[in-house]
Amino acid sequence: MLQLNNPMDILKLLDKSNCRECGYPTCLAFAAAVARGQKRLDECPRLDKELTEQFKEQGQAQTSDERDMENIVAQMKGKMKTLDLQSAAKRLEVPFSNNIITIRVLGKNVYVDAEGKFSSEIHLHHWIIGPILNYIIHGAGRTPTGEWISFRELKDGMTWYNFFLKRCEKPLKKVADTYPDLFHDMLYIFNGKQVENHYQSDISLVLLPLPKLPILVCYWKPEDGLGSSLNLFFDVTASENLPTESIYTLCTGLVIMFEKIALRHGGG
Ligand code: SF4
Incomplete structure (x- = not known):
């Protein structure tokens, strides 16, 4: 099934004329904005109305997914405030200094403080931030076995x-x-x-x-x-x-x- 979170799927629905009536320079740029939740599919005036209706429900589900993720991240940040970050770093065997924990994410350092604030050289969105916080809060720090x-x-x-x-x-x-x-x-x-x-x-x-x-x-x-x-x-x-x-959330991210x-x- 076509998904509204996938720019390539969204692009297939558009007429690919790059007419700019939606305010974007190309249909591809518009598709990416819909996938990010910044635009609704029905904001392309050239789109077939029946198609718009067909995907409306799915689009709403996607928006509510994003809201759910924001809520989950907010709850986890609340839990971070009561967490002993130094003990968490020990449990996870990751560096800790100046009340900041360092987590390697895809080979890049991500720094997280006791309030759950992030700084990193890579762009992180809620689908990745949520699992990082959950890893810090609940991760057992077990060494992978290779199985x-x-x-x-x-x-x-x-x-x-x-x-x-x-x-x-x-x-x-x-x-x-x-x-x-x-x-x-x-x-x-x-x-x-x-x-x-x-x-x-x-x-x-x-x-x-x-x-x-x-x-x-x-x-x-x-x-x-x-x-x-x-x-x-x-x-x-x-x-x-x-x-x-x-x-599951991390893989989606x-x-x-x-x-x-x-x-x-x-x-x-
Ligand atoms: S209005 Fe529709 S057809 Fe025109 S550029 Fe935007 S997305 Fe493409």
Whole structure:
């Protein structure tokens, strides 16, 4: 199903005339604004009215998702104020100094203070900030074992599996299919590590979105009339280091980041 959080899907609905009537220089720029929640789909005057109606409900759901994330982040910031940050740093085995904890996110330092305020060299949105705070508050600091399992096998994974499929694996496969530099960017911009091919995949690489939460990305190229395939795998300790609901949120945040990069560099 087409998703209003995916700029490439939104672009397919537009007439691609780049007429500028919406105030944006291109249909692609407008699609990106809709995906970010800054514009509504029906603000393109050239869009078929029936289509607008069809996606209205979904668009509202998306907006409420964003609001939910903002609320969750606000609640977590409240919890941060009562947390002993130094003990949390010890539990997670991460640096702590001047009442600031340092978390490595995709190879970049992210600094978080006792009020849950962030500073970082990478742009972080609520879908990533929420899981980082949850990691600091609830993470057990277990060292990954190297044993990979699917999302469904995580604690409560079945509860979140359909969301995970819809918001994470399927859109990421779409980015991989349409943006050939995705894996290159994962390696070089996000400090990924290419690993021995798992599950007979064509590409296997490991990302480290949080210090003890590796994610294995496996991609199978299309072959002999069969479509491509993409799966994410997690260390068997993952749910102890971050609640599964937050792992789903984190993966959604990563996919949003990758989609934006693909869009900026002309994928899709
Ligand atoms: S008004 Fe619609 S068709 Fe024209 S540029 Fe904007 S999105 Fe594209």
